[in-house]
Amino acid sequence: MTFVRESNVVFRRQIRMNLRNPAWVLIGIMQPVLYLVLFGPLLKPLVSSFDTGSDNAYTFLVPGLLVQLGMFGAFFAGFGLIGEWREGVIEAERVTPASRSALLVGRLMRDVIQLLVQALILVALGYAMGMRGDAAGIALGIVITLVVGGACAAASNALALTTKSEDVMAPIINIVMMPILLLSGILLPMTLGPEWLQSLSDFMPFKWIVDAVRDSFAGSFGTSSVLWGTVWAVVLAALGTWWGTATFRKENA
Amino acid sequence: MITARGLVQTFHTGRGKNAREVRAVDGVDLDVAEGEVVGFLGPNGAGKTTTLRMLTTLLRPTAGTATVAGYDVVAESVQVRRSIGYVSQVGSTFSGAYAGDEVVDHGMLYGMARVEAVRRGQELFEQLQLDGLWKRMPKNMSGGQKRRLDVVMGLIHDPSLVFLDEPTTGLDPQARANLWDHIEGLRSRLGATVFLTTHYLDEADALADRILIIDQGTIVASDTADNLKAQVSGDLVVLEVSADQVTRAAERLGSIADGVETDGRRVSGRVQRAGRAVPGLLRDLESAGVELDSIEVLRPTLDDVFLTLTGRSLRDAESTPTTEEVSA
Structure with missing residues (x-):
């Protein structure tokens, strides 16, 4: 169980540093809260025309924001790693006998815990503003979000160690985020769009994940969206962890 | 190890x-x-x-x-x-x-x-x-x-x-x-x-x-x-004399040293076992009428060693781009 022990050492170190400088956590939570407060009211008059079975703007919006939080927050997780790399911390950890996967997993544990806290805040706030949903479904939705967030955080860490530069990483993240945001139906359902756009969005794994979290919140667990969204979340998590571990293991990283 | x-x-x-x-x-x-x-x-x-x-x-x-x-x-x-x-x-x-x-x-x-x-x-x-x-x-x-x-x-x-x-x-x-x-x-x-x-x-x-x-x-x-x-041939002996005596000083030093160089009022050369050779050099200079302002004997440094081994001084070696170091 040295792996668990080593991951824990890395995790506790990361959490300690986060608590000492919680600005990033707050910035991460601010974004969905602003969407909720400033964008939610715009949806109110429109939401009855969505064919999502709900006429409650917040019931529609919160699941999407949850996935967005998971993706965006986690994608920026790697920036801290570049700072650590520059100060020689990564190299110092790599000369210890600790497992290279543990060096990554400890950091992912921090990202997932941070995401969980943010998700709970978001759901609680959404509930206060009028969101309604199935309790078990909300829990499942949060779990799916955490899996996706872990995948994105792993990819972000891998990207950070590959580019080793905030200046290179920021535009790459922007380029990746834009189509994801637009094609996954986070803010408006894709079903509003023309057929070609809907077909295009079918190729976007995050659309399935957003739909899965939405269905799950509504308590309908048996839909194809929930199945595909969960499959995609797991596939992405596997890919992200594999990529992340590979970069930590790679010589010269 | x-x-x-x-x-x-x-x-x-x-x-x-x-x-x-x-x-x-x-x-x-x-x-x-x-x-x-x-x-x-x-x-x-x-x-x-x-x-x-x-x-x-x-x-x-x-x-x-x-x-x-x-x-x-x-x-x-x-x-x-x-x-x-x-x-x-x-x-x-x-x-x-x-x-x-x-x-x-x-x-x-x-x-x-x-x-x-x-x-x-x-x-x-x-x-x-x-x-x-x-x-x-x-x-x-x-x-x-x-x-x-x-x-x-x-x-x-x-x-x-x-x-x-x-x-x-x-x-x-x-x-x-x-x-x-x-x-x-x-x-x-x-x-x-x-x-x-x-x-x-x-x-x-x-x-x-x-x-x-x-x-x-x-x-x-x-x-x-x-x-x-020890691979570097000899210690460096540096003499400082008045300007009009540089040539004479270089001549005297040249009788026991290799690679004599002059630089302004400084005359330098490499002398084997300088500790033993310097007393004789001083007498020689005196009889030739050269008045010393100063004399310095420098043991070889590793910089000299590097120069002897590679033909370049350490500083020159750093300025010529050879293979790039991956230090990061």
Whole structure:
């Protein structure tokens, strides 16, 4: 169980540093809260025309924001790693006998815990503003979000160690985020769009994940969206962890 | 303690038409015995750091083999890591974390229990004169303190072999002398074998039992500082005379010295066993009517050694781009 022990050492170190400088956590939570407060009211008059079975703007919006939080927050997780790399911390950890996967997993544990806290805040706030949903479904939705967030955080860490530069990483993240945001139906359902756009969005794994979290919140667990969204979340998590571990293991990283 | 045979590291640089292979380390053989302090000397870009990274398992050799602390660096990298301490030139602690926390976490990654890591860490803080800085953040430490903290990080698990990469680069003379004392203590107090890279000649001279000189990816010399200096022909004798006596002084010095040069009022040349030759030279100059303003006898430096071995001075070697060093 040295792996668990080593991951824990890395995790506790990361959490300690986060608590000492919680600005990033707050910035991460601010974004969905602003969407909720400033964008939610715009949806109110429109939401009855969505064919999502709900006429409650917040019931529609919160699941999407949850996935967005998971993706965006986690994608920026790697920036801290570049700072650590520059100060020689990564190299110092790599000369210890600790497992290279543990060096990554400890950091992912921090990202997932941070995401969980943010998700709970978001759901609680959404509930206060009028969101309604199935309790078990909300829990499942949060779990799916955490899996996706872990995948994105792993990819972000891998990207950070590959580019080793905030200046290179920021535009790459922007380029990746834009189509994801637009094609996954986070803010408006894709079903509003023309057929070609809907077909295009079918190729976007995050659309399935957003739909899965939405269905799950509504308590309908048996839909194809929930199945595909969960499959995609797991596939992405596997890919992200594999990529992340590979970069930590790679010589010269 | 260290045996390396034919170590090679190649990097690929450039893309498309500009793509080329750079051999940063080109067949390095080296041996370090237990208890030795070895200085690894060379200009920037000679392959020092790359060699060090291969020996510390951070970089897999392109070719060749190396055994460190009895283990193969590729096949038994985990055992190698357990046995060695590494003090990198870029640092090892996060600027915004408490120094003590960083040290304890580092020890725990080596498998130490928390109490054990705390005890050992505090002991090392005391030994390296960092007492009272346990809860200081590295960003609020001086350069010398930060470097000593890096040394603590490298020693937390009691390694029998310590690698130090350019340990005093960027430190002021006082902090440097202080760190030298601590590096000397690694062997005298802890019985560790020490392998340190440097491009300061005086540092290698002051600390190392034996010096390895690397240039353009290969080892060009391996010997004690004294033996290396003996390869340089003679001591440098520098005379300073009034301007009208320069020619006569050069003539007299030329009778016992090689490579006599004049520079303004200074006349210099290399003299074998200057200590014995100088009294005769003084009498000779006096009878020739040359009045000396000053005379200086300089023992050969490692810079002279480098010049003799490679035909370039260390400083020149640094300005000519050879192979690029991957220090990051």
